[in-house]
Amino acid sequence: MSNLNSNIPAYFSIAFVALATGFYLGQTIPQLSGQEENKPLHPKKGNKNVATSTDHVTDKEAFNSEEEEESEEESDYEIESLALNDIPGEVRMALVIRTDLKMEKGKVAAQCAHAALGCFRLIATDPSKKSYNPLLTNRWLHGGQAKITLKCQNKEMMDELYAKALSLDVNAVVIHDAGRTQIAAGSATVLGIGPAPKSVLDQITGDLKLY
Template structure:
């Protein structure tokens, strides 16, 4: 075989090797690239879903949980009721004429319950009554949800509770969702002996 023939064969072999190498490299790297591309898309979708969930959570929090207006609390000394025997419970009276949805009602009842507890547990509050709270805890922290039809009814219930030295608080909505600003939504009563609460709420129906 001549020198020229040997050189030609070598050139063809080199070219063939390069082509095969390039083909193998392309086949090996392409699936990795596609896999990475799918992974990136999945991560992007997950991030978008997470952001959307956070936005919805923020909206719900603003609409349902942060809707209590700022107001001065009325501190009622309920220590005179400590000697009254029997079950101790908390009553939550909801106005039905406002047409609040279930989520709104739940949030407003939460405001009332937390504030009633805060009034009776705060060391700086004149309404502080750890003795009554301990009785309430021991009885399982009983609560009852009742309803009244109008603000006038709620005002009368509130006044009656104060006259009996029952810890009381009326939630006034900030008006960011569903109802006008300043609306009295829920009356929280107690914790107090059931026998005393019944003098205020005995005629009311369950929510």
């Protein structure tokens, strides 16, 4: 019993130290945890498995670069084509491709898409445009949106076809390449003509061969 009484001060000392230590840790650990949560991540340089802000910028720049490669310029001279509404028959769009540029198939497909959309924008999307013609647009849309791809030998021939289309009140669009792949900047690649009644379109492109 005397041994137990003699050890009581020691027990009190141990308990006091334990309580003090627990209190200190309870105050310190949450602060450290908060600092870790709010601390920005700074991965070490050279760690290839960690994406950094620089990596994100690089990805974005690469995306913009690819996007810019597909951007083209187009001539959009507006022609009033309302007189074509009285001409019966199938309504078509012609896509005339220059063969002297020797474009690859994927390039040709992209340029034709630009030309088709350019023609559609001229006659179908903006009522304030002189070229706006919803009746002709509906005839083309409801008739299957017919498109025909044709060949022309060079820019001079393409210019003649463009001028002839405008003289017959047919809207046309010339696509000029941005020059980031395959061919020189500003090259006229595809001529989009129409939509227009087939009988009128044949007056412009009737002598051309299928692409």
